[in-house]
Amino acid sequence: xxVMNIGSVIGLPLAVAGYFTANRLLPLxxxxxxEWEIHYFFIVWLVAFIYPLLRGIKQSWQxxxxxxxxxxxxxxxxxxFSTSRxxxxxxxxxxxxxxxxxxxxxxxxxxxxxxxxxxxxxxxTSAITSRPKAQTQGVSQ
Numbered sequence: 001x002x003v004m005n006i007g008s009v010i011g012l013p014l015a016v017a018g019y020f021t022a023n024r025l026l027p028l029x030x031x032x033x034x035e036w037e038i039h040y041f042f043i044v045w046l047v048a049f050i051y052p053l054l055r056g057i058k059q060s061w062q063x064x065x066x067x068x069x070x071x072x073x074x075x076x077x078x079x080x081f082s083t084s085r086x087x088x089x090x091x092x093x094x095x096x097x098x099x100x101x102x103x104x105x106x107x108x109x110x111x112x113x114x115x116x117x118x119x120x121x122x123x124x125t126s127a128i129t130s131r132p133k134a135q136t137q138g139v140s141q
Contacts, residue, residue, distance in 0.1 A: 015048065061119045073113070
């Protein structure tokens with residue numbers, strides 16, 4: 001059940017980032033380009049279900065959150081190198097929707113990085129609090 005949770009909660013947003021990345025990087029002339037974008041979505045989503053089986057549940061929450069955050073932060077940067085209409089070259093009166101989308105991608109990436117930090121901090125805190133207390137020997141009252 002934990003693997004399903006990770007694959008759904010973190011894997012689905014990661015798959016969306018994979019879809020957007022494929023949209024920006026696949027050649028426009030590619031035969032079946034739209035289908036390949038969808039294939040990338042499902043491939044990334046499948047990897048998000050397999051990843052916790054290899055890395056463990058606790059590690060996967062933090063690592064996949066961080067990877068998802070980096071993926072969303074990278075999308076506007078990838079757009080700079082792959083499209084003519086990007087955050088550097090917007091005509092703001094005409095490209096307000098694209099600007100809003102890039103800002104939303106930055107925000108989403110930052111949110112997932114924050115989630116990864118919170119998960120890491122909670123893991124460190126629970127590791128500290130779950131240690132057995134040292135028993136005192138020879139102390140009588």
